[in-house]
Amino acid sequence: MDLLDLSSLTGSELTLAQLYGILGQIDLDIANLLRDGKLAALRYGVGGPAGATTDRAANLQALLAAREHYQQQLAAQPVILTSQGLTNCQ
Numbered sequence: 001m002d003l004l005d006l007s008s009l010t011g012s013e014l015t016l017a018q019l020y021g022i023l024g025q026i027d028l029d030i031a032n033l034l035r036d037g038k039l040a041a042l043r044y045g046v047g048g049p050a051g052a053t054t055d056r057a058a059n060l061q062a063l064l065a066a067r068e069h070y071q072q073q074l075a076a077q078p079v080i081l082t083s084q085g086l087t088n089c090q
Contacts (some may be wrong), residue, residue: 014073019070019073020074023071026070029063030060030063030064033060036056
């Protein structure tokens with residue numbers, strides 16, 4: 001069933017593990033695309049509606065843009081710094 005709007009969707013912020021997982025998958029897709037392996041996200045060209053096509057360069061740009069987006073989300077995560085005090089120092 002198609003959604004008519006986004007009001008029924010709920011979710012939570014991505015965790016650090018999820019962000020690292022997404023970045024890892026994007027990196028794998030980029031590597032396979034560049035190597036033209038059998039697991040490449042897009043090997044040659046794919047036809048779309050009304051004859052539109054996408055090619056490897058366009059797919060690489062999309063993957064790089066997605067990677068930048070998730071890298072920015074990762075960088076925006078709060079950082080917790082901890083320190084341990086030294087005792088009995090001489």
